[in-house]
Amino acid sequence: MTLVKKPRYIIEDKCTGCTTCVKYCPVTYPDQFNQELSENKAVHIYFSQAIPLVAYIDQSCLYLKEKKCLICESVCKADAIDFSQKEEKLEINVGAIILSVGFEPYNPALKHEYGFGRMANVITSMDFERLLSSTGPHAGEVRRSSDQKHPKKIAWIQCIGSRRVTPGDNSYCSAVCCTYTQKQVILTKDHDASAECTVFHNDIRSYGKDFERYYQRAEKLSDVRFFRSYASIVREDPQTKNVFIRYATNGDGVVEEEFDLVVLSVGLNPPANVKELASKFGVALNGHNFCDIKSTNPIETSRKGVYVSGGFQGPTDIPESVFSASGAGAQCGQQLSYRRGQLSEARVYPPERDVAGEEPRVGVFVCHCGANIGSVVNVPSVVDYALTLPNVVYAQEQLFSCATNSAMQISEIIKERGLNRVVVAACSPRTLEPLFRDTLLEAGLNQYYFEMANIREHNSWVHSKEKEEATDKAKDIVRMSVARSCLLAPLQEFDLPVNKTALVVGGGVAGMTCALSIAQQGCEVHLLEKEKTLGGNARRISHALDGMDVQKFVRDTIKAVYQDPRIKVYHEATILDVAGYVGNFVTTVRSEKGLSEIKHGAGVIATGAAEYKPTEYLYGQSGRVMTQLELEEKISAQDEAVLAAQTVVMIQCVGCRQEDRNYCARICCGHAIKNALKLKEVNPGADIHVLFRDMRTYGFSEDYYREASNQDVKFIRYDVDGKPTVELGDEGEGGPVKVGVRDQILGMELGIDADLLVLSAAIIPAESTQEVAGLFKVTLNPDGFFKEAHAKLKPVEFSIDGMYLCGMAQYPKTIAESISQAYGAAGRVLTLLSKDTVVASGAVCEVLENNCVSCGACITACTYNAIEFHQTPQGRKARVNPILCKGDGLCNTKCPTGAIYLKHFTDEEIESQIDAAPGPGVLAL
Amino acid sequence: MRLIRVMCSGRVDLEFILRAFANGQDGVFIGGCRLGECNYVTHGNFDALGNTLLAKMILTQIGVNPERLRIQFMNASDGILLAESINSFAKTIRELGPLGKGEGLDIGLMRLKLEAAKKLVPYLRLVERERLRLPEKSEEKYRKFYGSGEMRTLFDQLIVEKLAMAQIMLLLKESPLSTGEIAEKLSLKPSEVSNYMNVSSMHGLVAYDSAEKRFHLA
The missing domain is CATH 3.50.50.60 (FAD/NAD(P)-binding domain)
Known part of the structure; x- marks a missing residue:
């Protein structure tokens, strides 16, 4: 494909994002990012989280318009402004395209x-x-x-x-x-x-x-x-x-x-210029001018090799956009797995120098950050001060410590001067700590010997008008960092091997789709199903609201699963035990194959959900009362009584959106509309009433709601406080039932004799949910559904590394949504399984066994289950599994004997900073 | 204000807070994630809140104004909240004046009391675990509990006496003292002191020199 790259008039590699140019630019211009509600400059960073975090110059620039000004060029100390840039045409070869063009x-x-x-x-x-x-x-x-x-x-x-x-x-x-x-x-x-x-x-x-x-x-x-x-x-x-x-x-x-x-x-x-976009990429649009997609695979477009995720699929919220994005990644992976990793290069570092026996030799590098620090803090004076501190053997200033040549300089000086600790006094460690750690590795020094002193966000940016005080403060910050650096210990990050096998729990639509995608990306999958057959809830559904033939899809998918040599299916499976951690789980399963011990690197929970069995509205007492799922089955089976029913009443929100199940089951409104339309199709004269609280036919489902209304399906709203009443009619259990409801618009009680009463029953967590959660040590939300690590940022991951989820196990969803999320989970699984190793941080906790009194305080504090007791010749002691530890250090504050300590944030290291802080003053932690 | 980075506000030890004050800092500010929006899954910010509320009671007991310790919950994009919160805290601290002086305390004695409280940290952790842990993580419940009569009673029963004993031990480390002298220095009732001294003798921590008529460390 051919790309046109517009000039940004900034050399991205040189720009450090310091925004000095923005300060001096004389042109103000309505800020596009802020909806033109405020002003920005002709040179600016689009918004504060932009990637890359570098400036660009837009067409309002005086130089671009009238060839004058050039102030930015003269104030940029990184020489990053380049007005000679021209529009570039790039030709790149790609195997697949993902359209994430939004809305x-x-x-x-x-x-x-x-x-x-x-x-x-x-x-x-x-x-x-x-x-x-x-x-x-x-x-x-x-x-x-x-x-x-x-x-x-x-x-x-x-x-x-x-x-x-x-x-x-x-x-x-x-x-x-x-x-x-x-x-x-x-x-x-x-x-x-x-x-x-x-x-x-x-x-x-x-x-x-x-x-x-x-x-x-x-x-x-x-x-x-x-x-x-x-x-x-x-x-x-x-x-x-x-x-x-x-x-x-x-x-x-x-x-x-x-x-x-x-x-x-x-x-x-739909996105702007959608028609032009669609014709350029050769993809079809639907009637609303969004991308035309199918429920069987909502990530596929009409053109092979072109995928779609996010808002261009249709109105969609953040979690769904995130999992369709992962899903699009998975489908590219399926298509291109033979090329996986071919463009990546491994870094090679020199061997690490052992400095354990040496006295600390600290080098301090003080950054000007262009004018950001240098115009406030007297940098040379901070350098001079640093040289007076104990253990500091070297100090210098740098214009931009993060610039490539500066980092190389640091690396050279480490080797030249035999430094074994490095302090960079610059900005927040959030962005640049990884870069400087890498610099130490390049110089053959353990990366945990690096310490960052933040004299920008903590100092020059807040004290720009108090230059002298800011210089003093910079000295304090450097002193505190130097004190800490002397106590730093070399830590090892360790590589854990990854077993490139996945376990998928649940053989419904989500589980099967996920298993197939993982397998097609080249990994082995063990698929567990509790029943004798695959298919799950979808076996009971004939069509989706949009007409998708669900039975055909289930049949095709089951066939594909059995035909794939990389997928091993276990029927009638129960999980007995789960051990291990990310990359290396061992799950013991009993199934028709007998007892199996499955070793796997990742696990996916796709155990689905169930339809609630109502206890209300005469369900189970009258043959005329049934759930939507039962109605659907009867329609498919051509049940005569059902097809001949003249008066049908459907009640929505049965068993949910109330105190004991305080959630919306999401799919029942669509389900009711689907069945109502089906009944109208076979019996256009049928009189159908839907008693609802809010019709939640979100997105394009709204069209079917309107269609039902046009076909004279009657919608009557009720409140949670005024639920409908149902009683047996004159003919008793076999006959029609009497439904009473208050019509809010007419303001009167309505009585309907219903040949059929259909309950839109809630979707509830699958029976096995609690047990499965316990085995895998994953958590549930208050409604009993599996809880993802983060609703928006990690919607298919658990907070336990290496565990993923998809389908109705996470929350009720349509088949199309389950499929999309299943691909999303497969994408995340492959992100893990495509690596040979996972790296565990060195900054984790450890127990000094001699001090451990076996009280368990640390174990109860750790919600990661990273600490366990184990037997030693000296008795029972706590031990940290460094792979599970996330390094928050909460356990440290609970241990009465100081036996457990967080590496890189030990008591001594933090106390050295407290002691080196100038007093009196205010200290923030 | 000088800042020290920790990965979770739950890592902020009571020891750190007391150490900062013992070192002469005028104020300590703790920043954590918004409650219920933990960056980890531990919700350690509730532990930080509990520790802060406990530390405030200890500071009050010593005579230090508890307003010198503040905890603020905010997320990464709450830059303005951070600035406002720090500015208002700095203002409070300026109004309170230098540590101890603002409260009209004997600085040497205040330091000794802070040192004594520091020594109690391992014990305080046990108390927190056994008696102060709340089943529900809610800011309202935490604040209500730490302000309750129940907490006051627990504090009086479990901590006040231990604080006094630790202070006496530090005093005796400097020089032998009589019950009366101790009572005067720490502004305690002589009867209370003699009670503490009996317990401490029994535990073999102090000994009575009948010639000098003074206690010294055993």
């Missing part, structure tokens, strides 16, 4: 009625997001643009551009706006506890994991109102610029209310 926020200016662009205090949710951010236009203060005041009364209007069939709007649900609005409400109240927040909404769609509780949290805050009504913007007050909203109430009819600020919760549109 475009809906533009409300397209429709006059939204008031956006006409009224100063009507803004989009993206604008508001930036206002809330500490890196936003007002450094985290919410100010409205008309008068820069803090708004007190704020309204959000939901579904802007979404769920509307009017021209200019989108018919689908944008899937993320309900929850992001709740987040904005919570943050607004965090910013200003007295703010009054009102959200005008349609259905509240809190269908994601833990979202129901999140909604409740937002809703319970004081002065927060969630109001179900269409709301329209009427006018603005010409003086105050306040905005009037008109909405319907239950009691008082239509009212008008005044707000200081109105936030439009805008939906998600």
